[in-house]
Amino acid sequence: MTPLFERISITGGHLLDPATGLDGKLDLHIADGVIAAIGAPPDGFDADRTIDAGGPFVIPGIVDLSARLREPGHEYKATIVSETTAAAHGGITTVLVPPDTDPVIDTPAVAELIRRRAKQSAHARVLTVGGLTRDLAGEQLTEMAALQAGGCVAVSNAWKPLANTLVARRALEYAATFDLAVFLHPEDHALRDVGCVHEGRVSTRLGLPGIPEAAETAAIARDLALAQHADARIHFRGISTGAAVEMIRQARSKGLKVTADTAIHQLHLTEMDVDGFDARCHVVPPLRTQADRDALRKGLADGTIDAVCSDHQPHEPDAKLAPFPSTAPGISGLETLLPLALRLTQEGVMDLPAVIRCLTSGPASVVDLPFGRIAAGNSADICIFASGQPWRFDAARMTSWGHNTPFDGWEFDTRVTCTLFEGRVVFHREGVA
Amino acid sequence: MPFASLQLDDQGNLRHFLTIEGLGRDLLTRILDTAESFAGVTDRSVKKVPLLRGRVIANLFFETSTRTRTTFELAAKRLSADVLNLNISTSATAKGETLLDTLRNLEAMHVDMFVVRHADSGAAHFIAAHADPGVSVVNAGDGGHAHPTQAMLDVFTIRRAKGELTPLKVAIVGDILHSRVARSQIAALNTLGVSEVRVVAPRTLLPKDARSLGVHVFSDLEAGIRDVDVVIMLRLQRERMRGALLPSEHEYFQLYGLTDERLEAAKPDAIVMHPGPINRGVEMDSLVADGPRSVILQQVSHGIAIRMAVMSMAMQASGGENP
Amino acid sequence: MAEAGILSLIDGIAERLKTKLRNRNIPDPAMIGIHSGGVWVAQRLHERLGLSEPLGELDISFYRDDFTRIGMNPQVRPSTIPFEVDDRHIVLVDDVLQTGRTIRAALNEIFDYGRPASVVLVTLLERSGRELPIEADVAGLSPPLQAHEQVKLNGPDPLELIIVEKPLTTPES
Numbered sequence: 069m070t071p072l073f074e075r076i077s078i079t080g081g082h083l084l085d086p087a088t089g090l091d092g093k094l095d096l097h098i099a100d101g102v103i104a105a106i107g108a109p110p111d112g113f114d115a116d117r118t119i120d121a122g123g124p125f126v127i128p129g130i131v132d133l134s135a136r137l138r139e140p141g142h143e144y145k146a147t148i149v150s151e152t153t154a155a156a157h158g159g160i161t162t163v164l165v166p167p168d169t170d171p172v173i174d175t176p177a178v179a180e181l182i183r184r185r186a187k188q189s190a191h192a193r194v195l196t197v198g199g200l201t202r203d204l205a206g207e208q209l210t211e212m213a214a215l216q217a218g219g220c221v222a223v224s225n226a227w228k229p230l231a232n233t234l235v236a237r238r239a240l241e242y243a244a245t246f247d248l249a250v251f252l253h254p255e256d257h258a259l260r261d262v263g264c265v266h267e268g269r270v271s272t273r274l275g276l277p278g279i280p281e282a283a284e285t286a287a288i289a290r291d292l293a294l295a296q297h298a299d300a301r302i303h304f305r306g307i308s309t310g311a312a313v314e315m316i317r318q319a320r321s322k323g324l325k326v327t328a329d330t331a332i333h334q335l336h337l338t339e340m341d342v343d344g345f346d347a348r349c350h351v352v353p354p355l356r357t358q359a360d361r362d363a364l365r366k367g368l369a370d371g372t373i374d375a376v377c378s379d380h381q382p383h384e385p386d387a388k389l390a391p392f393p394s395t396a397p398g399i400s401g402l403e404t405l406l407p408l409a410l411r412l413t414q415e416g417v418m419d420l421p422a423v424i425r426c427l428t429s430g431p432a433s434v435v436d437l438p439f440g441r442i443a444a445g446n447s448a449d450i451c452i453f454a455s456g457q458p459w460r461f462d463a464a465r466m467t468s469w470g471h472n473t474p475f476d477g478w479e480f481d482t483r484v485t486c487t488l489f490e491g492r493v494v495f496h497r498e499g500v501a
Numbered sequence: 502m503p504f505a506s507l508q509l510d511d512q513g514n515l516r517h518f519l520t521i522e523g524l525g526r527d528l529l530t531r532i533l534d535t536a537e538s539f540a541g542v543t544d545r546s547v548k549k550v551p552l553l554r555g556r557v558i559a560n561l562f563f564e565t566s567t568r569t570r571t572t573f574e575l576a577a578k579r580l581s582a583d584v585l586n587l588n589i590s591t592s593a594t595a596k597g598e599t600l601l602d603t604l605r606n607l608e609a610m611h612v613d614m615f616v617v618r619h620a621d622s623g624a625a626h627f628i629a630a631h632a633d634p635g636v637s638v639v640n641a642g643d644g645g646h647a648h649p650t651q652a653m654l655d656v657f658t659i660r661r662a663k664g665e666l667t668p669l670k671v672a673i674v675g676d677i678l679h680s681r682v683a684r685s686q687i688a689a690l691n692t693l694g695v696s697e698v699r700v701v702a703p704r705t706l707l708p709k710d711a712r713s714l715g716v717h718v719f720s721d722l723e724a725g726i727r728d729v730d731v732v733i734m735l736r737l738q739r740e741r742m743r744g745a746l747l748p749s750e751h752e753y754f755q756l757y758g759l760t761d762e763r764l765e766a767a768k769p770d771a772i773v774m775h776p777g778p779i780n781r782g783v784e785m786d787s788l789v790a791d792g793p794r795s796v797i798l799q800q801v802s803h804g805i806a807i808r809m810a811v812m813s814m815a816m817q818a819s820g821g822e823n824p
Numbered sequence: 825m826a827e828a829g830i831l832s833l834i835d836g837i838a839e840r841l842k843t844k845l846r847n848r849n850i851p852d853p854a855m856i857g858i859h860s861g862g863v864w865v866a867q868r869l870h871e872r873l874g875l876s877e878p879l880g881e882l883d884i885s886f887y888r889d890d891f892t893r894i895g896m897n898p899q900v901r902p903s904t905i906p907f908e909v910d911d912r913h914i915v916l917v918d919d920v921l922q923t924g925r926t927i928r929a930a931l932n933e934i935f936d937y938g939r940p941a942s943v944v945l946v947t948l949l950e951r952s953g954r955e956l957p958i959e960a961d962v963a964g965l966s967p968p969l970q971a972h973e974q975v976k977l978n979g980p981d982p983l984e985l986i987i988v989e990k991p992l993t994t995p996e997s
Binding site: 267268269271272273274275276277278280344345386389391393394 | 599
Binding site for chain 2: 883885886887891892895896898900901902903904932933935936937938
């Protein structure tokens with residue numbers, strides 16, 4: 069780990085930040101943990117260290133709207149230290165942690181515990197999403213003002229249901245009092261029932277209980293109506309259907325304060341990948357059809373979907389070593405977020421600046437964070453990645469404690485070479501200058 | 502299709518019997534023909550052959566089932582194999598032992614073959630994927646996915662009653678959505694090239710995109726069984742009434758129960774089948790169940806021959822080179 | 825050897841068999857042929873002897889001693905013995921006797937049907953290579969063959985005996 073507040077110059081890289089319009093060969097100079105200057109160094113600037121980016125891209129550090137670090141409560145799966153280290157490997161400098169830890173983040177004390185742990189590790193910024201209801205039980209509101217004062221940047225009930233629409237309405241209204249964004253998981257609990265895959269051809273053939281598309285769309289319709297009524301800020305955390313994209317597009321055009329994100333794996337995998345009972349593809353919301361995947365891609369390209377996140381859920385091996393319906397859902401996704409996102413450029417879905425925006429300023433703006441952009445005075449959170457150097461992703465050699473990923477063996481063209489967080493190098497690939 | 506590579510060895514011989522999917526017409530026909538040979542064994546004074554003497558077959562039943570377990574046990578004993586009956590529902594998993602640990606413990610006892618029944622779709626595949634080489638797995642029913650030996654004994658019964666399979670029209674009536682039996686039957690009938698497979702059920706008991714299974718879909722019983730050669734009735738579970746899938750057994754019988762009168766829509770020589778046990782007065786009335794067109798009891802005896810065939814074909818040669 | 829020769833061989837066997845049965849005081853034996861070659865030979869013998877009882881056919885796949893090494897025979901056929909075996913004099917017919925293992929399996933299978941009064945073994949050919957103490961009561965021919973040579977009866981129509989050169993591991997008969 070480099071000493072605090074080293075002076076660093078990053079030279080020879082292609083600076084790309086769609087939020088500020090930077091796009092070209094420019095040097096970057098860092099001092100006191102923030103960006104000192106872009107292009108020419110400030111007068112009398114004497115770098116303690118020079119990073120020769122020589123060719124690769126220099127972008128703002130990635131902002132990940134959902135990554136489970138499993139601490140407190142599930143340390144047998146992973147810890148804040150292990151996962152923030154993995155985040156650094158993936159060029160991710162800010163992560164938002166959902167409230168479903170154990171104990172749940174429904175008091176400032178738990179939020180503070182997480183914040184402290186993250187500071188000890190000092191590999192990435194960990195921000196908390198507080199609970200919407202006490203113990204996420206869906207009935208009584210949390211002390212949202214206290215949570216906000218304690219550092220929570222949004223509130224959510226994770227994947228647990230709210231007792232009824234009246235509670236949902238009240239929760240949205242209360243959060244709106246403090247202009248707190250509410251992360252809503254678009255899922256009707258009753259319609260989801262015991263489903264574990266998309267209700268469609270694959271579930272029909274494999275005899276697996278399915279989650280219908282309506283489970284997502286019914287919830288979104290209900291929540292849009294409530295948000296409109298409450299004039300609240302809502303963010304749909306993790307959509308999976310083309311129908312959802314269309315509903316959100318319509319709502320936005322009518323002026324509703326709605327944002328949405330999708331997990332990166334939804335943009336690459338479909339229900340067909342579950343064929344053969346591959347438990348690594350057991351995720352919630354489930355992988356849907358090819359048409360849904362294409363509609364999600366389109367929604368990302370045209371800005372209907374504001375951000376792409378890892379939806380990181382590291383698991384211990386046993387969680388996936390069982391018959392499919394008995395396995396835990398979730399993919400360990402921090403280390404493949406960037407390469408998978410950049411693949412969208414290669415596959416012609418959107419251009420490079422648009423992809424970068426979905427990983428940086430897009431997610432940051434959902435919760436009004438001053439991160440995800442390169443400007444003088446901003447925290448020096450930087451991700452440097454190289455392109456054109458093919459490599460094979462090997463799950464066995466992941467940094468995260470969770471090796472549960474269906475992308476094992478995938479060939480990628482882009483790779484993070486260096487990550488800086490608050491002006492310190494937190495990851496540097498060997499064999500690179 | 503990943504299922505073929507798991508079930509067959511590199512010579513195309515059966516290694517595990519998990520699902521009809523991925524198995525070709527020739528292999529299915531071979532199973533039927535081999536079962537013919539075993540059917541004759543039952544008629545002798547010594548109802549055994551020494552084929553699997555010294556081999557150990559473990560019945561790993563995570564769902565209780567006296568009927569299926571008994572036929573597998575009988576089939577194994579007729580092959581002179583030693584049989585272990587393990588009803589896991591009550592013991593290990595109740596104590597929290599993982600499925601994988603249970604498997605490893607049993608393998609340490611040098612079991613040659615597992616016959617598995619489990620409530621999760623994909624359970625048999627999971628066990629086969631993690632079993633030691635040299636150990637075979639036969640699926641006795643996994644969740645709503647497959648029950649391949651049942652499908653084979655049904656096809657065997659149809660073949661014995663009707664001869665040539667290709668011109669036949671077959672209707673499957675009942676809870677298709679939850680039925681592993683129906684899924685395997687549909688796959689087997691289509692692979693063996695029958696003329697038409699139909700499913701008949703109310704909408705709540707039909708899976709999404711049912712047609713993608715390769716069937717014609719009906720919600721009216723009479724239209725569904727018109728001019729068919731075979732009517733297969735599926736068992737209706739009591740839980741379906743509680744899950745808001747059906748209002749009552751009464752209405753189900755009114756619409757989908759088989760009676761002699763309704764059977765007139767089918768061909769005059771149509772046969773009636775049921776995997777058992779029958780809910781008399783729900784799926785069919787007693788006149789049909791005990792009537793001349795019912796081949797239900799034959800299904801039961803055929804079950805032993807089919808399981809003998811499947812177990813001997815899947816049992817691995819233990820070490821030594823192939824000639 | 826072509827069919828004509830084989831048929832005349834079978835004629836010779838039939839005569840010697842009649843004599844044997846007479847000497848043993850067996851007036852009405854039942855005949856069983858072992859799939860496939862033994863059945864073809866038995867069919868013609870059955871005709872020559874004019875037996876009243878229909879011919880029995882035996883598939884010994886389930887009684888072989890090499891299942892553990894080579895697994896299940898893919899072409900199993902049903903065995904049919906359309907008469908009571910108990911207290912019956914049986915004539916067992918096969919095409920080639922070499923190691924004796926097939927006959928051992930056949931005897932075991934017959935005994936699972938019942939308890940015969942006696943079993944007389946008839947083979948079209950017998951050749952060297954015995955691994956069990958089993959001999960034919962009546963054999964048509966005893967050709968001198970090397971270990972690497974294999975004799976096969978092809979049929980059912982027309983019947984034909986051929987000699988093949990086999991690699992070192994020979995299948996048993």
